[in-house]
Amino acid sequence: MEVELDKPKVCGTCGARDAPLKCPCKAVFYCNAECQRASWKEHxxxxxxxxxxxxxxxRRRLEGNDPAIVVALFSLGHLYQAQHRLAEAEEKFLEVRRICLPVEEGWGWQNAAAVSSRLGCIYEDQDKLDDALDMQKQALRxxxxxxxxxxxxxxxxxxxSLGSVLARMGQLDRAMAKHKKAHEILSRLYGDDHPSATVVLTNMANTLTLxxxxxxxxxxxxxALGTYRCSLGSESDQVVGTLVSLGNSYAVQGKFEEAHGKFEEALATVRRIHPERNPLEATILMSMGQAQVDQGKLDDAVAMYNKAYRIYRKTIGVETLQGACTLHSTGVVFQRQGKMEAAMEKFNExxxxQRRVGGGEHHDVATSLLNIAVCKNMMGDPQGAVALLREAEGINRKWGSSDGNAQNVAAFLAILEGELSGSGGG
Known part of the structure; x- marks a missing residue:
């Protein structure tokens, strides 16, 4: 998979836009060969x-299980994972496992554990939750x-990481137990205010929300916000992310004034840290848009989503799951406003x-299929809706999904199939 099908062509040396020269690695653009040479040492x-x-x-010079090859494979896998080239990252990490697992020495098992955990994260990103759980368990052992x-x-x-996977699988009590155990260990090793312990706190909060x-x-x-500020300072991406999570928490509780304050603080901070446009700014605007939806301010929500989409387009490109999420959220608002054709256009886009970036069986695909089915039914095409719902059900069944989206697909499909069967239209 490409890094991004529509990556912004910003020169990696001088920052000029519409840079025409792409490095063969596909991760960076340059104005010309001179700019490429100038940045080669860093790149x-x-x-x-x-x-x-x-x-x-x-590989030609060394034996296949030489530690130098393991290091090279691990580094490549890490870079591919960071670029969201997950298939290539998986290939490298699996080869590291194959080399290291038979080596019953510290370095062999240590590396096998590290790549197993990374594979677990990749499978979680791909919604392969059973595979993710298995890999994290192997890493732990x-x-x-x-x-x-x-x-x-x-x-x-x-x-x-195990707790995060279990939470996504709906096993919330088990997830919380894993998070608490992790936090206890890190607190003993480093103290409560260490950034690693704070990462676990944020995951505990996510499980509590669920x-x-x-x-x-x-x-x-x-x-978590207080400990991040003490350990990292107020001007950090971790502080911004925690402010956004807090804003979302307050919005869920209907405390919209408090939520707005957190979102505004997050926006101001990210604009100071990143003077150029940054994807974090779009993420904040998405949360602000959802808060507007919750208050019934649908036109304001659309304005927020449109601005977020423009920022994503300029920073990480159109062909990303984040961009797709923004389009989908806009479609949901149009759907609530009764603008079914406009909603269908956004959902289909x-x-x-989602199909191109995440694959045809990504969880987000099932969500979009459900919403398109709702539009089709509202527009007088229940047969078309049923076809989409059956496809969504197949995706959910493949991954064993039992979340709210999967339940909504199953319930809506049962209703429409019953209606069509009763009318002889099935």
Whole structure:
């Protein structure tokens, strides 16, 4: 998969737009060869094209299980994962596992554990939650073999990752137990105010939200915000992310004035940290848009979503799941306003991007299919709606999804099939 099908063509050296020269690694553009040479020293360590060539040379020169090859594979996998080239990242990490698992020494199991955890994160991003859970469990077992006990940062962070997967699978009590165990370990090792412990706190808050315990989640997020400010300072992306989460918490509770204050503080901070447009700004605007929807201010919400979409387009490109989410959210507002044709246009645009970027069986595809089906039914095409709902149901069944979206698909499909059967139109 490409890094992004419509990556903004900003020169990696001088920042000029519409740079025509693309590095073979597909991750950066340049105005010309001069700009490319000027940045080569900095870019060389992140150029996957150059690193792949070096890896092939190492394969010819060294034995297949040489530690140098493992390091090269791991570095490439990390870069591909950061660029959201997940299939290529998976390939590299799986090869590291194949090399390292038979090596019953510390370095072998340590590397196998590290890539297993990363594979778990990749599978979670792809909504392959059973595979993600299995990989994180394997990583945890390997880390425990290496360390001999649980008082280890890698064990703690893997427990945290396990909790995140379990939360997405709806196993919220088990998820919270993993997060609490991880937080206890990190607090013993580094203290409550360490950034790693704070990362776990934010995941605990997310699980509390899923459990419907929003006031408790808000209190945990306030604590996380305070510890981030103490450890990292107020001008950090972590502080911005926590402010947004807090704003969302207050909005869920109907405390829109408090929510607006957090969102505005997050916007001001991200604009100071990143004078150029940044995707975080769009993320904040998306949350602000949802708060407007919750208050019934639908035109204001559309304005927020449109601005967020423009920022995503300028910073990370149109062909991203974030951009698709923005289009989808706009479609939901149009749907609520009764503008079914306009909603269908946005949903279909989002769906096309989701299929290209995430694959035809991504969870977001099922969500878009559901909303398009609602529009079709409202516009007098129940048969077309049923066809889309059956496709969505197939996606949900493949991944074992049982969340609210999957339940809505199943319920709506049952209603329409019953109506069509009764009228002889099925």
């Amino acid at each position: 060389r360590g992140e150029c996957t094209h150059d690193l792949e060539r070096k890896l092939e040379k190492d 390997l880390y425990r073999r290496v360390t001999g006990d649980d008082d280890d940062v890698d064990v703690a962070m893997t427990l945290n 459990q419907g315990r929003e006031e408790e989640a808000t209190a945990v997020r306030e604590k 989002a769906l096309a991007i």
